[in-house]
Structure formats: C-alpha cells, structure tokens
Amino acid sequence: MENSEIARVFFEIADLLELKGGDLFRVRSYRNAGMVADGLPESLKTLYEDGGEDGLKGIPGIGESTRTKIIEMLETGGCAFHRELLTEMPSGMLEILKVSGVGPKKAALIHKELGVKTIDELEKAAAEGRIQELAGFGQVSEEKILRGIKDLKSRTQVFKLSFVTPFALSFVAWLKKVPGIIDIVPAGSYRRWKETVGDLDILTTCSDARAVMDHFVKHPEVREVVSMGETKSTVVLKAGLQVDIRVLEKKAFGAALQYFTGSKAHNVAIRDRAKRMGLKISEYGVFRENGQWVAGEKEEAVYAAVGLPWIPPELREMRGEIEAAEKGALPEPLKRSDIRGDLHVHTKESDGTYTLEQMAEAAMKLGYEYMAVTDHSKAVGIARGLDEARIMAQMQAVDEFNDKLRKQKKKFTVLKSTEVDIRADGTLDHPESVLRKLDLVVASVHSGFSMSMDEMTKRVVKAIRTGLINIIGHPTGRLIGEREPYLIDLAKVMAEAKKYNTALELNSYPDRLDLNDSHCMLAKEKGVLVAISTDSHSIHHLANIEYGIHTARRGWLEKKDVLNTRPLVELMKILKKK
DNA sequence: GCCGTTTTCGGCCCGACTGTTTTCAGTCG
Numbered sequence: 001m002e003n004s005e006i007a008r009v010f011f012e013i014a015d016l017l018e019l020k021g022g023d024l025f026r027v028r029s030y031r032n033a034g035m036v037a038d039g040l041p042e043s044l045k046t047l048y049e050d051g052g053e054d055g056l057k058g059i060p061g062i063g064e065s066t067r068t069k070i071i072e073m074l075e076t077g078g079c080a081f082h083r084e085l086l087t088e089m090p091s092g093m094l095e096i097l098k099v100s101g102v103g104p105k106k107a108a109l110i111h112k113e114l115g116v117k118t119i120d121e122l123e124k125a126a127a128e129g130r131i132q133e134l135a136g137f138g139q140v141s142e143e144k145i146l147r148g149i150k151d152l153k154s155r156t157q158v159f160k161l162s163f164v165t166p167f168a169l170s171f172v173a174w175l176k177k178v179p180g181i182i183d184i185v186p187a188g189s190y191r192r193w194k195e196t197v198g199d200l201d202i203l204t205t206c207s208d209a210r211a212v213m214d215h216f217v218k219h220p221e222v223r224e225v226v227s228m229g230e231t232k233s234t235v236v237l238k239a240g241l242q243v244d245i246r247v248l249e250k251k252a253f254g255a256a257l258q259y260f261t262g263s264k265a266h267n268v269a270i271r272d273r274a275k276r277m278g279l280k281i282s283e284y285g286v287f288r289e290n291g292q293w294v295a296g297e298k299e300e301a302v303y304a305a306v307g308l309p310w311i312p313p314e315l316r317e318m319r320g321e322i323e324a325a326e327k328g329a330l331p332e333p334l335k336r337s338d339i340r341g342d343l344h345v346h347t348k349e350s351d352g353t354y355t356l357e358q359m360a361e362a363a364m365k366l367g368y369e370y371m372a373v374t375d376h377s378k379a380v381g382i383a384r385g386l387d388e389a390r391i392m393a394q395m396q397a398v399d400e401f402n403d404k405l406r407k408q409k410k411k412f413t414v415l416k417s418t419e420v421d422i423r424a425d426g427t428l429d430h431p432e433s434v435l436r437k438l439d440l441v442v443a444s445v446h447s448g449f450s451m452s453m454d455e456m457t458k459r460v461v462k463a464i465r466t467g468l469i470n471i472i473g474h475p476t477g478r479l480i481g482e483r484e485p486y487l488i489d490l491a492k493v494m495a496e497a498k499k500y501n502t503a504l505e506l507n508s509y510p511d512r513l514d515l516n517d518s519h520c521m522l523a524k525e526k527g528v529l530v531a532i533s534t535d536s537h538s539i540h541h542l543a544n545i546e547y548g549i550h551t552a553r554r555g556w557l558e559k560k561d562v563l564n565t566r567p568l569v570e571l572m573k574i575l576k577k578k
Numbered sequence: 579g580c581c582g583t584t585t586t587c588g589g590c591c592c593g594a595c596t597g598t599t600t601t602c603a604g605t606c607g
Contacts, residue, residue, distance in 0.1 A: 023579080024590095025579070025580085025589085025590055026579050026580090027579090028579080028580090028590075029579035029580055029590095030579070032579090032580080033579080033580090060580090060581095061579095061580075061581095062580090063579060063580050063581080064579085064580090065579055065580085066579070066580090100605090100606090101596090101604090101605070101606090102605085103604060103605045103606080104604090104605095105603080105604060105605085106604070106605085135599090136597090136598075136599080136603080136604085137597090137598085138597065138598060140596085140597060140598085141596090141597065141598085144596090144597090188607090199607090201607085227594090227595055227596070228595090229594065229595055229596090230594090230595095231594075232593095232594055232595070233595095234595090234606090234607095244606095244607075246594090259591095259592090259607095260607085262607090264591095264607075267591070267592095268590090268591060270591090271591045271592075272590080272591075274591090275590095275591080276582095276583070276584080277583090280591090280592090281591080281592085282591080282592055282593065283592080283593075284593090
C-alpha cells in the first residue's frame with residue numbers, strides 16, 4: 001500500500017471512531033497519523049522494507065499503535081481494526097460526513113433514529129421531511145442538508161492552485177473598492193502554495209467591517225451566501241469554490257495571518273509550544289496567562305514570541321520546520337532571481353505555438369541567461385515530434401540564432417536540446433549520435449503508463465544508464481486531478497540518477513507540478529539536483545516558473561539544490577557527458 | 579492514540595456562526 005492509501009485508512013478510522021462517539025483525542029491521533037503518512041517524503045513501504053519496524057520509528061505522530069497498523073497494512077494490504085469498525089458503521093456514513101453542516105453527532109443521530117446508511121437514503125429522508133422531526137433539527141437544517149447533498153454531488157472537492165489564483169486576484173481587486181480597507185491578503189493553503197486548494201481564505205483589516213462584509217457577498221461570482229456575520233462570512237462561487245473572509249483589527253492582523261495560513265497541524269504545534277511557555281495564541285494575538293497582549297500585529301512577532309524565526313508559509317506543513325527553525329536550520333528560500341534559465345521549452349517545430357526566436361525573446365524579457373529548446377522526438381506523433389533530420393536542422397537554426405545574439409552583444413544563449421521519448425523498452429527515441437551533439441537532453445515517458453512499478457522503474461533506470469540524459473522530465477507523469485502518477489520507484493530512480501549525474505525535473509506546468517513537494521525533499525536527501533522548468537508551449541507559459549519555485553520551496557530546496565540556478569558556464573560543466 | 583523545558587500520566591488549539599435548546603451544542607476552519 002502507498003502512503004496515501006494508508007493515510008486514507010487512518011482518516012476513515014478517525015471518522016468511524018468519531019461517529020461511534022469515541023474519545024476525541026484518539027480520533028485526532030488517527031487523523032494526525034493520516035496527515036503524517038500523506039505528507040511523508042519517503043514511502044512507508046520502502047522505510048519498512050529497508051529498516052524493518054525500526055525504519056518506521058521516530059516519525060512524529062506515529063506511535064506504537066499506528067505503527068503496528070502500518071506494518072499490518074503493508075504486509076496484508078488491509079487493517080483489521082478498520083474492517084471491524086466498518087461492520088459497526090456502514091461505509092456510506094463516511095460520505096454523509098462530507099455533507100456541509102452534518103458532523104459526526106448529527107450523522108450518528110440520523111443513523112440511529114432513522115436507520116439511514118447512505119447519502120441517498122439521507123436525501124430521501126430529508127425530502128420526506130423526516131429529518132426535521134428529530135430532536136435538535138428543524139426545517140432550516142433539513143433544507144440545509146438537502147442543499148449540502150446537492151453541492152456535494154456537483155462540486156469538485158479540491159481545486160488546482162492555478163484554478164484558484166484568478167479568483168484570489170479578483171477578490172483582492174474587488175475588495176480594494178471598499179472605503180477604509182487597509183490589508184487584503186489571501187491566506188490558507190493558497191498562501192502556502194499547496195498544489196490543490198480546498199477553499200480560499202481572505203483576511204482584511206478595515207475601519208468598517210460591515211462594509212467589507214456587504215461588499216464581499218456582492219462579488220459577481222458569488223452563487224450562495226453560506227454565512228454572514230460581523231467579522232466572518234462564507235460564500236460559494238458559481239465555480240463551486242468556497243471563499244471565507246475575516247475582518248480583523250490591525251493589532252491582530254499578524255496573528256490572524258499566521259493562524260489562517262495554517263497548516264492546521266503546524267498551528268496546533270505552535271499553539272502547543274506557546275502553551276508550554278505560558279502563552280496563549282489565538283487569531284487575535286499572543287497573550288500571557290493573565291490576558292496581557294504580547295504580540296499580534298506582525299506574523300514575525302508571533303513566531304518571535306514563541307522563540308522562533310519567521311517560517312515561510314510553504315514550509316508550514318509539520319515536516320520538521322519547527323525543529324529546523326529552533327536550530328536556525330530552515331532552508332534559505334529559493335528566489336525568483338535565483339533562476340537563470342528555463343530548461344524545458346517547446347516551439348512550433350513540435351507542439352508549441354511560438355517560434356524559437358519568439359520563445360527566446362520572451363525568456364530574455366524574464367531576465368534569463370539561457371533557455372533550452374526541447375521539442376519532442378518522433379515517437380510523440382501527435383506533437384509532430386522531430387526525427388533525426390529535423391532535429392539536425394533545428395540545431396543549425398539554434399547555432400545561427402546564437403551567432404546573431406552574440407553579434408548583438410546580447411548575453412543570452414539558446415541550448416540545443418530535446419525532450420526525447422523514453423520508449424517502453426527503456427531505449428531513447430533519438431540515436432546516440434544525435435544526442436551527443438546536443439547541449440542538454442531531457443528524457444521523458446509519454447506513453448505506456450500502465451506498467452508495473454518494477455517495469456517502469458527499470459525502463460527509466462535503463463534510460464539513465466545510457467549516460468546520455470541530463471534531466472528526467474516530469475518524472476511521475478501525473479496530471480493533478482486528472483491522471484494519477486504512473487507507478488515508479490523514485491527512490492531507486494534517484495539513486496541511479498545520482499550515479500549518472502542526471503537531474504530530475506520539477507515541471508512547473510500547473511497541471512503537473514511533477515516532481516511534487518515531497519519528491520523534492522527526497523531528491524534533496526538523495527543528493528540529486530532538481531531542474532525547475534516550465535514545459536512551456538507558449539510565451540505565456542514561461543511565467544509558470546513561479547509555481548515551480550514555490551513547489552520547490554515547499555520541498556525545502558535551496559539555490560544549491562537546483563540545476564538552473566547555475567550560471568551558464570557552470571551549467572555547461574555539469575551537463576558535460578561522461 | 580501520542581507525547582514530554584510541568585509530565586511515562588494526564589493532558590491534548592481556539593473561536594465564529596448557526597439553528598434551535600431560552601443558554602448552548604454542533605460544526606467548521
């Protein structure tokens with residue numbers, strides 16, 4: 001079982017225990033174990049295979065009991081405790097918990113009183129007016145349940161970060177029109193640059209809170225106002241995205257920003273730390289036990305109050321950032337200006353929409369020193385991949401273009417390159433003689449995704465062992481929310497990549513973000529360089545580098561861990577083939 | 579169930595909004 005599957009079992013155990021009315025701290029432990037499993041850069045399976053039970057020790061949040069269950073799942077593919085809980089509470093109840101406004105208490109009551117076992121039965125009961133008869137329910141909550149079911153059935157649960165970005169910008173612009181508004185900052189997982197975002201949280205300070213609320217709910221994209229209070233409101237947009245807003249005093253803005261940026265697990269740890277120091281943290285500030293205000297206007301001051309330096313939002317995922325902050329060992333955040341060039345760019349020759357010259361012009365405007373033109377090879381027929389003759393012609397065109405740039409005294413170089421296909425048998429789709437003439441070789445898998453992990457790993461490892469590859473492109477092939485990653489043992493691939501001086505790509509295309517944040521942590525640990533590239537098919541895609549940079553920051557990468565932070569001369573030395 | 583600058587036992591983050599129960603529990607983030 002993969003980490004995400006193990007995590008799902010823990011989440012379900014937590015939900016089932018909560019439905020049963022079990023100890024809430026125990027519930028929280030399972031939920032926490034699920035989050036830890038999900039966010040772990042190493043595969044639990046690999047840790048267990050390599051180190052046995054000891055390999056699983058020392059993971060914060062995983063104790064005796066959850067460790068035993070992890071081992072059970074790895075060995076048997078299931079968890080007896082989980083199955084046992086499912087005999088007591090039907091699995092349909094887990095779906096019911098997802099209905100907005102229905103939590104464990106209400107769900108359990110509905111189940112007990114009406115024998116409801118599935119979301120469809122819940123819908124029927126509500127439609128027939130049987131819910132409002134129950135103690136603690138009324139006509140309003142019954143209608144709310146019906147709406148919640150409708151929403152759940154139609155709504156996408158999570159949104160790609162790039163889907164949310166335009167809405168975030170739109171709300172910021174919209175709220176700027178409110179008289180007296182001071183700060184408007186989207187927080188939450190959006191601010192942490194998480195690859196998918198569940199909802200958008202916006203924090204504001206304003207002299208007139210009422211005016212902010214009134215204007216907020218009138219945004220033209222709003223479909224439904226879920227709640228509207230003095231300082232907090234929630235709406236759902238036509239696109240299905242939920243947006244929350246908070247209005248705060250200037251004095252509390254930093255504390256609120258810290259709180260609403262999350263992650264939840266990070267905040268719990270920070271508050272726990274505060275508590276141990278005799279402090280109390282809420283979204284209104286840091287306070288002593290006697291209620292005296294300590295800090296809150298600036299986020300930095302909140303962290304300082306608990307003896308820590310400011311922690312960048314991308315790191316706030318409880319992956320050791322608090323311990324690192326304590327030791328002064330936080331990674332130096334990668335900056336946009338650290339990136340010297342883009343190493344994965346397509347042109348009209350294959351499936352891009354602009355010419356080599358146009359792409360280069362656009363890259364120069366971003367202040368880059370270099371750009372690799374990496375059109376597809378012939379195996380990718382649908383993208384009009386280049387055969388030997390066409391790539392030779394392109395090389396000549398690149399040489400001529402570089403000559404022209406030199407004559408114009410422009411400090412920019414186009415690298416002769418390719419995105420060569422790794423065929424199903426692990427061979428490359430250009431002959432060695434061609435690949436040796438190129439400055440840089442990106443190699444990617446574009447077909448035959450449904451291999452076993454063993455086959456896929458061998459396929460990519462075989463390609464690396466040719467010694468001709470500088471970068472493995474989009475190493476897992478996933479498309480966020482659309483296509484699962486193909487099965488591949490990245491730890492093995494990285495070990496081989498390290499030997500052959502091959503980098504792994506962090507593809508910044510917002511649908512891909514591949515490597516992901518956890519994989520970046522693994523690459524860093526294994527000492528493999530990461531190339532942050534955009535896979536641009538248009539001049540407009542080059543700006544997607546931001547998504548790659550922030551994903552890299554989430555993966556703790558620093559300037560030294562990234563291939564394309566190197567100046568051209570240094571880069572060319574690294575790219576030199578053995 | 580997890581964990582330790584107060585602890586191997588006894589704690590475990592904190593507050594807003596809603597609906598319904600006339601004083602608060604449940605849900606959510």
